[in-house]
Amino acid sequence: MNSIEDIDVKGQKLLLRTDLNLPVEDGEPQKTVRFRRYLKTIEELSDRGAKTVIMAHQGRPGRNDFLSLEEHAEILSESMDKEVEFIPGFFGSELSNTVEEMQEGDVALIENVRFLSEELRNASPEQHAQDIFVNKMAPEFDIYVDDAFSAAHRSHGSMVGFTEKLDSYAGPVMKNELESCGKVRDEFENGLLVLGGEKPSDLIGIMEEMIESVDKVLMGGVPGELALMIQGHELGEKAEWIQEHGFDSKKDELKEMLENYNEKIILPEDVTTESGNYKVGEVPDEMTWDIGPETAENFAEEIRNAESVVMKGPMGAFEEHPEGTRKVVEAMAKSEAYTVLGGGHTSSLVQRFGYELEDFSHVSIAGGAFVRYLSGEKLAAVEALK
Numbered sequence: 001m002n003s004i005e006d007i008d009v010k011g012q013k014l015l016l017r018t019d020l021n022l023p024v025e026d027g028e029p030q031k032t033v034r035f036r037r038y039l040k041t042i043e044e045l046s047d048r049g050a051k052t053v054i055m056a057h058q059g060r061p062g063r064n065d066f067l068s069l070e071e072h073a074e075i076l077s078e079s080m081d082k083e084v085e086f087i088p089g090f091f092g093s094e095l096s097n098t099v100e101e102m103q104e105g106d107v108a109l110i111e112n113v114r115f116l117s118e119e120l121r122n123a124s125p126e127q128h129a130q131d132i133f134v135n136k137m138a139p140e141f142d143i144y145v146d147d148a149f150s151a152a153h154r155s156h157g158s159m160v161g162f163t164e165k166l167d168s169y170a171g172p173v174m175k176n177e178l179e180s181c182g183k184v185r186d187e188f189e190n191g192l193l194v195l196g197g198e199k200p201s202d203l204i205g206i207m208e209e210m211i212e213s214v215d216k217v218l219m220g221g222v223p224g225e226l227a228l229m230i231q232g233h234e235l236g237e238k239a240e241w242i243q244e245h246g247f248d249s250k251k252d253e254l255k256e257m258l259e260n261y262n263e264k265i266i267l268p269e270d271v272t273t274e275s276g277n278y279k280v281g282e283v284p285d286e287m288t289w290d291i292g293p294e295t296a297e298n299f300a301e302e303i304r305n306a307e308s309v310v311m312k313g314p315m316g317a318f319e320e321h322p323e324g325t326r327k328v329v330e331a332m333a334k335s336e337a338y339t340v341l342g343g344g345h346t347s348s349l350v351q352r353f354g355y356e357l358e359d360f361s362h363v364s365i366a367g368g369a370f371v372r373y374l375s376g377e378k379l380a381a382v383e384a385l386k
Contacts, residue, residue, distance in 0.1 A: 001178075001385045004145045004169040010049035011104055015141040016171065017158050018042065019148040019365075020056040020072050020109075023348075024065040029058070029072060031079075033347045033357065034150065034365040039079055041147050041171050042107060046080070051102040053087070053095075053141070055158050057114040057151070066114070073109040084109055090116060091136035099140045119157045125384045128161030138165035146381055147171025149178070150366035153373075155380035163384040170385055173365070178382065180362040181373050184310055184340050189213050192306040194299065194328060196221030197313020197343065201250045202368075205375025206312065207257055215306070217265045218299050220291045220315035220324065222247050223254070224268050230255045233280050236273065238288040266302070268295040272321060290316030291324035299324075300331035308338040312371065313346055326353050333359040342370040 018038045022029040045052045054076075059066035073086035085108040087098050098108055113119050118131040128134060134157055138144075144166040146152075151159055152174070162168065170178075191214050195203045200223040211217060219227055226248055229239055242248055258265060270279050270292025277292040278284065291299070296315070303309050309332055315324040332339045333355045341347055342364040350356070350363055357363050364370045369379055 001175075001382070002167075002169045003175050004045075004143075004171055005175070007169070008048075009045060009143065012050050012142045013099055013102070013140065014045060014050045014052050014143045014145055015055060015137070015162065015166070016042070016045065016052050017055045017144070017146045017148050017162075018171070018173075019150045020054070020069065020076075021058050021065075021150075022072070024059075024067065029067070029075060031075065033350055033363060035075075037173055037365050038147065039076070041173055042076070043080060044172065045145075046082075046105045046107050049104040051099065051104065052107045053099060053102075054084075054107065054109045055113050056109070056148070057119075057158075058112050060114065061120075067112065069109055069112045076107070076109060080107070082107070087111065090133050091140075095137065096140055113158045116157070121157070122155050123157075124155065125160040125164050128155075128157040129164035131157045131161055133157065134161040134165060138162055141166060144168045145171050146385055147173045148381070149174045150369055152366070152379040152381040153369045153377070159381040160384040168385055174382075174385075177364060177366065177369075178373075180340070181342070181364060181370060184362075185209070185374050185376070188308060188310065190215050191308035191310065191338075192302060193217045194303070194309060194311040195219050195223055195313060196311075196315045196325075197346075198222050198247065200226050200247055200254055202371045203312065204250050204253045204257070205377070206371060209374060209376045211257070211261055211264060214264070216302060217261070218302060219265060219267055220295070220299070220328075221313050223313070224291070224315075225271075225288060226251065227254060227258060227265070227267050228280055230258060231267070234283060235271070235288055236283050236285045241287065266298075268292065269298065270294045272316070272324070288316075289321040290318075293323070296324040296327040300327050303328065303331040303335060303337075306335070306337050309335065310340045310342065310374075311346060312342045312374075314349065318349065318352070322352075325349060329353050329355070340364065342374070343367045
């Protein structure tokens with residue numbers, strides 16, 4: 001796979017697929033670890049003299065965060081201390097005139113690519129190469145660069161279609177994520193998996209791929225709660241909530257993992273509800289929100305004694321009940337082990353709890369792509385770049 005770092009981009013008209021999909025609070029896009037990571041690529045290409053047009057998405061049709069990228073252009077301009085022009089159209093004079101007038105180092109941002117219905121179709125690179133917007137946009141550029149690792153599992157037009165039309169390269173974020181996540185997947189021996197979050201279905205593949213090579217798996221969040229339910233523990237209102245949301249869809253697979261690797265999988269011993277902390281088996285008819293303090297300390301101790309740790313997903317509803325997740329992240333940040341945080345929510349915990357990226361060996365900014373790559377699956381955009 002070719003890397004954009006290996007060629008001279010000075011004066012080149014460059015189409016950069018990045019990921020500026022930001023969390024939206026009170027209608028305003030928020031800067032995150034992911035934003036800063038991708039911003040660095042944009043700044044590097046500008047400094048190297050490329051004429052860079054950014055292609056990105058925000059949200060998905062029907063959701064509250066499905067917004068225009070015009071405000072993102074303003075955020076980029078402020079962050080780079082230089083004007084980033086917003087291009088409201090995808091082809092025609094709005095695009096061609098802007099590209100034609102760009103000087104070396106200039107940066108522009110095109111509208112939310114998911115405004116195009118063709119974009120969201122899951123299809124092969126050959127099929128997406130026939131999309132109208134791909135055919136009309138490609139002739140305007142010399143080079144296509146895919147740096148959007150966090151969307152690399154999606155076989156969408158902007159991710160795979162241009163590789164059929166233009167000389168194509170991986171950006172620095174894409175390259176670094178593949179190298180670091182590949183090291184975790186292929187060389188992670190005698191380590192510790194810390195798995196949480198909301199969807200147990202996301203984690204079954206990781207466990208199946210890696211459990212033979214790890215010492216222990218610490219399970220919190222909804223996956224840990226589902227595991228407790230499988231073992232016959234009552235979890236109050238949370239059990240019904242898990243079933244209503246379909247988070248028990250991989251119940252049989254998780255049950256099999258618990259039976260086959262009982263000695264490796266460590267589950268919560270206590271949980272936190274609105275009224276307090278309770279031992280597993282003594283939980284009142286309330287919603288559970290977090291692992292309890294005893295479990296948090298046990299998990300932290302396991303992390304302190306580990307040589308390598310991978311964490312995917314928070315230990316509970318960390319926005320309102322952060323203590324269990326905070327304790328686990330703190331133990332990782334202070335550890336001298338090889339530590340990896342993965343997943344969109346998980347990477348945001350670095351900033352939320354006051355740590356720096358440098359406090360961890362690697363912080364992956366991807367969610368779905370991180371899960372699929374660690375599960376041994378091929379990523380559509382990576383295969384297209386190859």
